[in-house]
Amino acid sequence: MKCPHCKKEIEEDLTKWLDIPELKISVEIEVHDKNKSFDDLGLKEREKELLTAEQCIWLANSKYAKQLKMDGSSSEDDFFIQQPFNLSRKNGYVARFDTDSDYAVLGCVRDSSYSYSYLGVRFVRKISGSSKLKK
Numbered sequence: 001m002k003c004p005h006c007k008k009e010i011e012e013d014l015t016k017w018l019d020i021p022e023l024k025i026s027v028e029i030e031v032h033d034k035n036k037s038f039d040d041l042g043l044k045e046r047e048k049e050l051l052t053a054e055q056c057i058w059l060a061n062s063k064y065a066k067q068l069k070m071d072g073s074s075s076e077d078d079f080f081i082q083q084p085f086n087l088s089r090k091n092g093y094v095a096r097f098d099t100d101s102d103y104a105v106l107g108c109v110r111d112s113s114y115s116y117s118y119l120g121v122r123f124v125r126k127i128s129g130s131s132k133l134k135k
Contacts, residue, residue, distance in 0.1 A: 019127055020064060023055060026127045029068060031077040034120035038080055038094040038112040041121060049123045053084040053106050056097045060104050075100040076118040084108060
């Protein structure tokens with residue numbers, strides 16, 4: 001993987017990713033780059049690397065929810081997701097996944113310069129059908 005800043009090759013820590021063979025994706029376990037806006041992080045160019053609303057719903061209802069803190073166990077690990085609505089994207093709005101002890105919600109109308117200390121990023125990538133990581 002190349003460093004986005006210096007473009008040098010860097011070794012990737014595979015223990016930071018969780019394979020989800022059912023969806024044929026690998027997801028970052030920890031939410032990172034908190035307290036930065038969608039714009040600050042340059043996510044417009046990387047939006048396809050974010051989870052979709054459908055993937056979030058599936059993961060929040062899955063056996064992986066606890067490990068990914070998508071089960072309401074943390075209100076400090078909300079993250080940006082792909083905008084599911086063309087109209088909202090056209091208006092410059094971004095989407096996010098939020099949880100708390102008594103709810104999980106997809107929010108799709110937020111200005112791209114908006115940030116909170118607990119709002120961050122979790123990238124996703126496609127994998128082959130076989131799992132590479134230990135669960």
